[in-house]
Amino acid sequence: MSEMRTSLLGAALVAIGPITMALYTPAMPVLAEAFGTSQSMIKLTLTAYFAGxxxxxxxxxPLTDAFGRRPVTLAFLVLYLASTVVATFAPTIEWMIVARTLQGIGASVGVAVSRAIVRDQFTGQTSARIMNTIAMMLAIGPALAPTIGGVTLELFGWREIFWAMLIYGVVLLVVTQVAFRETNPYIDRANLRPRVLLHNYATLLRDPRYMQPSMLVGFGIGTIYTLASVLPFVLIDHVGLTPSQFGFGMMVQSGSFISGTIVTGFAMRRVDAIRLLPFGMTGMVAAAAALLASLSLFPPTFLGVMLPVGAFAFSLAMSLPSVTSAALQGFPRMAGAASALMGFLQFGAGLLGSLIIAALGNPLLGIILVPPAMLFIAVASYLLLGRVNARRVAAAGQG
Known part of the structure; x- marks a missing residue:
């Protein structure tokens, strides 16, 4: 497929996961009343989605490595559509939890396939450019979707939010059927054998060339998802925004990320993407410190929360293209597994962050402690694993 088609298809696929997660968040305070249940049970629907x-x-x-990217994508999208129908008409909170789990399973194909199809076809700066486009959608989804969800909730109701997901899923299924050309040149069903599967993941987990950028991506994007789980309660319950105001307020995050990807795109015309990484990581650490200081020293305000969040989003956008390409570059025969493990790390980090905040029982305390800690871990792990990789390369050179 062409660079343009790969960029657009990859962006559309990767967006389904964060959109499905974040479109729903403005309705979470309302759903407790709708189902006659507690906020803890409503938060469990988000946790179930993360887990799935x-x-x-x-x-x-590995399924895409074994059977091809295209057929696996189509099968998972069908599951996504079926589970979205169940969520739309869910009569109880238990049905909603099941539906959200299945939605998470169906939507998982987007992240795994979008990066793998880039690795199948492109390397170097071309790969980084496409990853920049995909990264834009990966972060715009959870930032822009609450705006749409909040407006939909106020104009219509919570069930119509799932109708919006259903429409997106149908359009994506049709586009995939028509425009997706198989890109995997190494289709091999042996990739699904338990021994091969475990060997592939063990190879990735032991290799600092993979883990160094993947930890930065995982905890960086995981912070986006953790924020999506806690910001509705902070901005609506503590700051006092309405659901629609919250949705529009989240455009600070999406606008900052879009600005970051635009700046990164222009910069990559002059310099390699990797040279932008120090600026991105420095900005992430500064944003984490600003969020921690703002909410520790002053009462919560919209600007006190969203200015550091916006700075973080801009900085993350500068960091993602180079590290995403670097993580996948050395593993052409297991690109699906490498992409999937990276997706697991980012959503696993998001799930872990959300669970810790839920366990704390105080959204304000949670946002003070957890997102800044995740960003510090992201940058620290990149620096430490970089040293491990450098020592490994030096030892190999001496040998």
């Missing part, structure tokens, strides 16, 4: 999405990554990627 993150865990399925680990099998979805």
């Amino acid at each position: 999405f993150a865990l399925t990554q680990l099998i979805c990627g």
